[in-house]
Amino acid sequence: MKIIIIGGGIIGASIAWRLARENAEVVVLERARLGHEASWAAAGLIAPQAEAQTSGVFFDLCLAARRVFDATVDRLVADSGLDPEYDPHGILYIALDAAERAELESRARWHREAGALVHELSAAEARKVEPAISPETLFALHLPDNRRVENRKLTQSYIAAAANSGAEFREGASVDSIVTKGDRATGVRLHDGTMLEADLVVVAAGSWSHQVRGLEADRVALHPVRGQMLCFETRPRMLTPAVFSMRGYLVPRRDGRILAGSTMEEAGYNKTVTLSGIEKISRGVLAMVPALAEIPFREAWAGLRPATRDLLPVLGYSPSVANVIWSTGHYRSGILLSAITGEVIADLVAGRPPSIDLAPFSPARFAHQ
Numbered sequence: 502m503k504i505i506i507i508g509g510g511i512i513g514a515s516i517a518w519r520l521a522r523e524n525a526e527v528v529v530l531e532r533a534r535l536g537h538e539a540s541w542a543a544a545g546l547i548a549p550q551a552e553a554q555t556s557g558v559f560f561d562l563c564l565a566a567r568r569v570f571d572a573t574v575d576r577l578v579a580d581s582g583l584d585p586e587y588d589p590h591g592i593l594y595i596a597l598d599a600a601e602r603a604e605l606e607s608r609a610r611w612h613r614e615a616g617a618l619v620h621e622l623s624a625a626e627a628r629k630v631e632p633a634i635s636p637e638t639l640f641a642l643h644l645p646d647n648r649r650v651e652n653r654k655l656t657q658s659y660i661a662a663a664a665n666s667g668a669e670f671r672e673g674a675s676v677d678s679i680v681t682k683g684d685r686a687t688g689v690r691l692h693d694g695t696m697l698e699a700d701l702v703v704v705a706a707g708s709w710s711h712q713v714r715g716l717e718a719d720r721v722a723l724h725p726v727r728g729q730m731l732c733f734e735t736r737p738r739m740l741t742p743a744v745f746s747m748r749g750y751l752v753p754r755r756d757g758r759i760l761a762g763s764t765m766e767e768a769g770y771n772k773t774v775t776l777s778g779i780e781k782i783s784r785g786v787l788a789m790v791p792a793l794a795e796i797p798f799r800e801a802w803a804g805l806r807p808a809t810r811d812l813l814p815v816l817g818y819s820p821s822v823a824n825v826i827w828s829t830g831h832y833r834s835g836i837l838l839s840a841i842t843g844e845v846i847a848d849l850v851a852g853r854p855p856s857i858d859l860a861p862f863s864p865a866r867f868a869h870q
Contacts, residue, residue: 504850505530505689505699507676507713508706511540511652511835512828514659515843516703518580521666523847528697529668530689532675532709536656539707542730542804543836544752544760545652550619550644551592551745552834556611558861559813563834564617565857566841567646573840580662585655586755591645593631594745595638597788601747602640609642618646631742633792649743649752652836659839676706679715685823686715701824703846708770708807710815710829718821720867723830725805727766729778731786733759734799740790749785751793758799761786772803808832809867816845816862826850827864 502525506513509531521527529535546552547570549563574587596602605621612619620643627641628634634641664670675692679702688698704710708725740753752760764778779801786793809815809830819825828846831838845855 502526502700502850503698504528504701504703505697506703506705507689508704508710508829509535509660509670509672510538510705510707511536511656511659511839512707512831512842513703513705514656514663515839516705516828516846517663517668517670518577518659518666519843519847520850521663521668522580523851525850527663527668528699529663529670530674530676530691530697531670531672532706534672535660535670536653539804539806539835540656541653542728542802543652544730544750544762545650545655545836546647546743546752547587547650547837548592548644548647548743549837550608550612550617550647551594551750552837556615560615562841562857562862563837564615566834566838569841569844569856570837570839573844577658577662580665581658582665583654583658583661585658586651588649588755590648591643591742592647592745593627593634593742594642594644595627595634595789596640597635597637597746597748598639604747605640605642619644631740631744633740633790634744635789635791637788650836651754655836655839676713679713679822679825681715681822684821686825701826701850703826703828705828707829708805710807710827716819716822716825719819719827719864721809721815721827721829721864722867723807723809724767725770726808726832727768727772727803728763728806729766729774729782729801729803730763731761731779731782731801732799733761733793733796735759735793735796744789746785746789748788749782751786751790759793759796770805772805774801774803778803806832811866814838814842814862815864816842817859817864818849820865820868
């Protein structure tokens with residue numbers, strides 16, 4: 502089977518790896534550079550309890566995603582030869598006022614009800630986990646099995662593992678449309694007019710997915726949500742866990758960098774870093790960990806999260822074109838959902854029942870929105 506994947510970010514690369522391992526002929530078409538959009542801009546969290554804002558089908562998906570990632574990462578390292586820096590130091594989610602404490606106490610209840618591991622800590626207990634947190638801390642949740650990766654290295658790991666398994670990657674290959682005959686795709690047409698044949702097409706182009714022509718009847722709508730990030734330089738292990746609050750988050754890297762984020766902005770396809778974004782993130786950093794006030798600033802960037810109207814991913818066969826699969830709309834959670842997305846799309850292609858119920862994420866839901 503020849504499969505074309507539109508989009509060479511972490512989702513497209515993860516799918517390519519799983520399909521190539523099953524001996525499919527896989528070609529990944531990336532409009533710009535591999536892994537340099539949302540995948541490049543992320544914080545790198547494998548953290549279902551930080552990603553989900555409420556209980557329900559998305560939280561259940563995130564919990565399943567972490568289990569699949571844990572079961573997959575060693576094989577990914579072996580196939581790619583690259584270390585994505587999967588670190589087990591957990592997340593400390595702090596409350597700096599009474600309203601934030603009430604919110605975290607509520608979260609702890611539905612985390613436990615869903616079977617997730619969470620510890621409620623006093624301020625003194627929280628400082629034992631991470632001494633650098635603000636003296637204004639009133640309460641905290643410790644999420645010990647929420648983890649982190651170096652997202653750029655993870656993306657490159659998927660790309661390398663897929664390439665080593667036989668997948669072909671093409672940069673600068675912008676897809677204009679799905680080519681169809683009857684209700685089936687026969688391939689894709691690039692913007693330069695080139696036609697490429699395929700037995701099956703996977704649309705995994707993030708915020709650009711709905712711009713591929715030929716699937717208008719599906720009514721899948723996405724919009725980009727800009728997230729700005731700051732990066733600071735310090736000594737390794739200045740922070741051990743990632744530190745979260747309602748005001749932002751801090752994610753340490755092994756080499757001493759600390760990533761600080763993030764904004765949630767409706768700015769179209771504009772990836773500009775703005776003064777207001779820097780100010781918002783910096784204010785959150787200083788509220789959470791005042792000791793970071795004097796560390797050197799290194800760089801800033803912004804990325805575009807692919808969001809649907811209901812903020813759920815789109816996973817499954819197109820309702821209008823029988824051999825096209827949507828795999829997009831991962832919003833804030835593409836890193837976390839990368840492994841499980843590759844698994845379930847490979848299951849769909851092979852005709853196997855996926856390990857999770859895909860009904861809430863079906864492309865068909867947009868027909869009724």
